[in-house]
Amino acid sequence: MTDATSAPPSAPRRTGLAALELDTRLLGMIGAFVLIALAFHFASDGRFVTPRNLFNLTIQTVSVAIMATGMVFIIVMRHIDLSVGSVLATCSAVMAMTQTMIVPDMLGFGLGSPATAPIAIVMGLVAGAAIGAFHGWLIGYLTIPAFIVTLGGLLIWRNVAWYLTNGQTIGPLDETFQLFGGINGTLGTTWSWIVGLIAVAAALWGLWSARRGKIAHDAPVKPLWAEGVVAAIIAAAILGFVALLNGYTVPSRVLERRFEAEGLTMPEGYVEGYGVPISVLLLIAVAIVMTVIAKKTRFGRYIFATGGNPDAAELSGIDTRMLTVKVFALMGVLCALAALVASARLTNHSNDIGILDELRVIAAAVIGGTALKGGVGTIYGAIIGALIMQSLQSGMAMVGVDAPLQNIVVGGVLVAAVLLDIWYRKRTGARD
Template structure:
């Protein structure tokens, strides 16, 4: 009852086993690579350009953030069909807060530093209230989560419409829009610094885990496997940073930036965007959710409840309060996703978050979260979101119509569930 899949035993001549890599994770990475290569071929090399990969990452963030919360929801044998509508309501509340309510009530003009922080607090509070309401209806009134969140899908989408009177609200605060991606990046130098810190942290975690195993006389990987795994992780991190840094700021934008500072753009000067703040936010959330899943009592209770609800309740776990906590967490993540989504668009629109519930559930399931409960991974859900966004972006670049894109997404979801059933049956037969 943990958020990590069962690790195959080590054996000679098998690199994956020696490195203790999850075969399902390797399969997902392989599927992502295949999808990218196919679309790169179909688009004459345009899919794997730094510009498209940069856009792909910032487009994935909103769904990926919610997918980390959906893992906990599905692990506990519930479902949340309302995430897209909750995102829309949070987005509407935050848009109205910074453009209408704060200027009218407190006289705070756009650009005031207080607007950003008040907006964030109001948005997260909205997500908490909605999540707590859902959790109370499900946990204490025992209404099935499917019914509660299906009703929420209809209710909150139209609440968002009434809050804004059906209007597009914008432009949004400049500080707020830094959460959207292109308007908020770390730049080349700071991106490399963050990448190096991430590598050092990953290596420290690997060898700290090895030392702890040796201290308790547990079996460990051979040293060559430890170094190889560390090299793979650092290579992936630094390669990702290099790709983002390779996307250069257009000359016209650079010229405007220099002119705003009263300077002249030097001849031949170039500058990369670097790591988006929204991606950094996703990484922080992923780390926090992983720590909750693996290192906290709440995480143990969540996976214990998902593995066997009756046994969890008999063992003294307050399953009703646990349900409320899970949906409050989901509401908070929907609010954060609303910040990222509306900041990327630079406004709140009526269709924001439409069909996100499908994408979020598909991301979690593709990432290995079992609909039967008890099993799921945070990193798998994020990878699932990246696969889904790669499919949609690739189809859009090829010229596939939007309705057919949704058909493909629906088919992928069904196939992912089928693969999950076959995989778990095979693993069960082995044991």
């Protein structure tokens, strides 16, 4: 009987870094982010790698990253969605109008009622799913190319959002709704550490379960020292991230107003950190769910099988038309979640919300390693790609780069990322 702490006899002997079995593509993306951060840090006289800037960078990344996870499935199936920014705008408009008109006027609940935010979020999710399913029906059943359907959607839904609000900015939004925006909704330092420790425990349990599963099937496993190094890296990354966000402290004037509102005097030297934003927890939850869908469900296997070879997938009995509807409906739901985060961060709905997000989302997925030929893509890659995109834009804005030049750089990075991905696949012969 094979012990759970020893490698099976069939496991090849590996030494040094090879024993860690690290994902070279993941390391490359992390390395690119580190280089970008350091370059802008020095160029901005030490203002980029600070708790405040990285906190803001994180919450600015969330909405694009959420949509990028869905764009992975779209591109994996050899489609494209150019309408995500406009769908986001429509979902944002629906949620804003629900809070300010539908709930107070039709249901009798005032702004601030506990029911307002949940009803608005559900309405936004339903609107996003319906729009996405409609796109999928046009593509899957009427065989209109996804490029044309979503290009039309880019124009249609942007202007539907305008008509829903009569071109007005709608706000301020419900305070509970604003909790999903970032700085208006955080866990605080204590709960952030608790969540961080829970995340470390979950990660270690996942590593151990994966090792036991490999041993049970006589598959090769890493040496125990290598498992320990990987576990230490993951734990350090999680706790370091929490420490970084906890390091961004609430301005003293904000704390003073809070104490005054409660009739108290703020203690001298009192400091309070923001902690992990609720929007980041939402992104983590989306990433986990999408990863499970991709790797552990029949739905996910069908997506990658269809993208790898659509004809073979259809001949094997996969209903590719309904699968297309489901994937685009899922994309619509993710657009609604992104709308929730984006409008909550702004505390209102504005007509320009989500403009050019479709390009950022596609770029994030591609930079993250999703192959435009289909069949290949990862959720974590898309999220890191979104972080790299936002880092570039935030860093260039910080050092005073003009907006036109920012777009030139982002476009160049996108093309370069595709070229590097082509070279990588040719060199390694890999499909994932």
